[in-house]
Amino acid sequence: MLFRTATALIVAASAYCLPYCLAALFSHHRRRCKGLTVIRFDLLEARDANELNRLRHALSTDGFVHLVEHGTCPAPVLAAARAFFALPADIKARFSHPRKGFVPVNGCVNAVRPPALHEKFSCGRVSGVDRTDPYYCPYDSSPYGSVEEAQLYFGDENIFPDEVAAPCFQALYEGYYEAMEALVRSLHAAIAISLGLDEHFFEAALAKHVTNLAALHYPGGVAEADNLRVKPHTDPTTLTILAHEGGDASGLQVLAHTDDLTDRWVDVGRHADALVVNVGDLLKFWTNGHLTSTRHRVKGCMEPRLSLVYFCNPGYDTWIEAPPALCPHGPRARFVPFRSGDRSHFAQQARDQQGLPDRQLLSKRRER
Numbered sequence: 001m002l003f004r005t006a007t008a009l010i011v012a013a014s015a016y017c018l019p020y021c022l023a024a025l026f027s028h029h030r031r032r033c034k035g036l037t038v039i040r041f042d043l044l045e046a047r048d049a050n051e052l053n054r055l056r057h058a059l060s061t062d063g064f065v066h067l068v069e070h071g072t073c074p075a076p077v078l079a080a081a082r083a084f085f086a087l088p089a090d091i092k093a094r095f096s097h098p099r100k101g102f103v104p105v106n107g108c109v110n111a112v113r114p115p116a117l118h119e120k121f122s123c124g125r126v127s128g129v130d131r132t133d134p135y136y137c138p139y140d141s142s143p144y145g146s147v148e149e150a151q152l153y154f155g156d157e158n159i160f161p162d163e164v165a166a167p168c169f170q171a172l173y174e175g176y177y178e179a180m181e182a183l184v185r186s187l188h189a190a191i192a193i194s195l196g197l198d199e200h201f202f203e204a205a206l207a208k209h210v211t212n213l214a215a216l217h218y219p220g221g222v223a224e225a226d227n228l229r230v231k232p233h234t235d236p237t238t239l240t241i242l243a244h245e246g247g248d249a250s251g252l253q254v255l256a257h258t259d260d261l262t263d264r265w266v267d268v269g270r271h272a273d274a275l276v277v278n279v280g281d282l283l284k285f286w287t288n289g290h291l292t293s294t295r296h297r298v299k300g301c302m303e304p305r306l307s308l309v310y311f312c313n314p315g316y317d318t319w320i321e322a323p324p325a326l327c328p329h330g331p332r333a334r335f336v337p338f339r340s341g342d343r344s345h346f347a348q349q350a351r352d353q354q355g356l357p358d359r360q361l362l363s364k365r366r367e368r
């Protein structure tokens with residue numbers, strides 16, 4: 001009898017503890033429910049081993065960090081964007097184009113941002129686009145891809161509001177774009193080192209990057225819960241860098257695994273002077289899943305919201321395949337290699353037109 005009771009107790013205790021034991025086992029990839037890790041960019045630049053380690057750990061668990069001491073200043077660009085969005089609709093409409101410039105409320109199709117809930121201003125690369133290089137040139141047949149692909153990424157010029165409508169807007173926006181280019185290059189180098197790769201591992205692929213910078217304005221008066229400003233998604237990027245007015249990321253939430261193994265939406269929260277940096281799907285696949293692209297969303301809220309988001313993608317011809325150093329269990333990576341351009345946001349728009357599935361669904365099938 002005593003023996004039976006003891007056995008029953010042990011079985012019950014094991015059943016109770018099992019989830020926690022499993023959680024402990026997989027804790028290196030478990031997202032935390034606490035606040036995001038704060039990473040000092042100046043220490044990454046100094047190749048501080050402890051900070052590089054913290055970066056790798058945070059990006060392999062949460063997939064998101066607050067980045068401080070980054071040396072860039074989004075506040076004036078956010079202020080200029082706020083002033084621009086406050087202009088009358090007919091003036092803003094003068095700086096509009098299907099893929100660049102201003103997009104009004106209800107003006108775009110987007111898989112994750114309901115068009116009714118936001119307006120935006122966006123632009124692509126502001127420098128380094130060499131029209132004599134076939135990669136950037138939508139004319140002759142190119143060794144990099146189809147003519148249409150060069151046209152898709154580089155066919156349209158950026159469009160900016162003029163000085164009368166929005167004084168200094170273009171200079172501020174372009175200056176911030178170049179600051180983001182430099183920052184993202186350095187972050188990729190730091191990530192490469194933190195994973196034991198050559199510091200230049202990502203460099204060539206980033207040289208012909210296909211990035212864009214979007215100012216997103218979500219007007220106020222949207223009641224909470226059902227009216228998500230941004231639906232749950234992972235980003236199609238290598239890295240995304242977000243700035244918020246006053247450092248307040250209110251509304252932005254990440255999906256965290258908690259100690260009781262349930263998923264919960266956790267606020268990114270406020271951190272003065274911090275940029276929010278997150279891993280996108282490309283970097284997850286490229287690092288063989290060592291880094292994680294975490295689902296995130298933006299809640300509805302009565303307050304308006306303004307964010308400035310830099311989306312980083314490498315050249316559209318980049319082959320995304322994990323290096324052998326990150327495949328410790330044999331020559332094969334966990335994910336099927338693919339060409340970067342085939343998974344971009346633009347490629348998704350083309351897929352939508354052909355009635356093909358969302359990239360979020362495709363990504364699930366990538367695992368071998």
Ligand SMILES: O=C(O)CCC(=O)C(=O)O
Nearest residue numbers: 216230235242252298307
């Ligand atoms: O507006 C934001 O803060 C987040 C937007 C976002 O997650 C995205 O566009 O991918």
Ligand SMILES: [Fe+2]
Nearest residue numbers: 233234235296
């Ligand atoms: Fe996102």
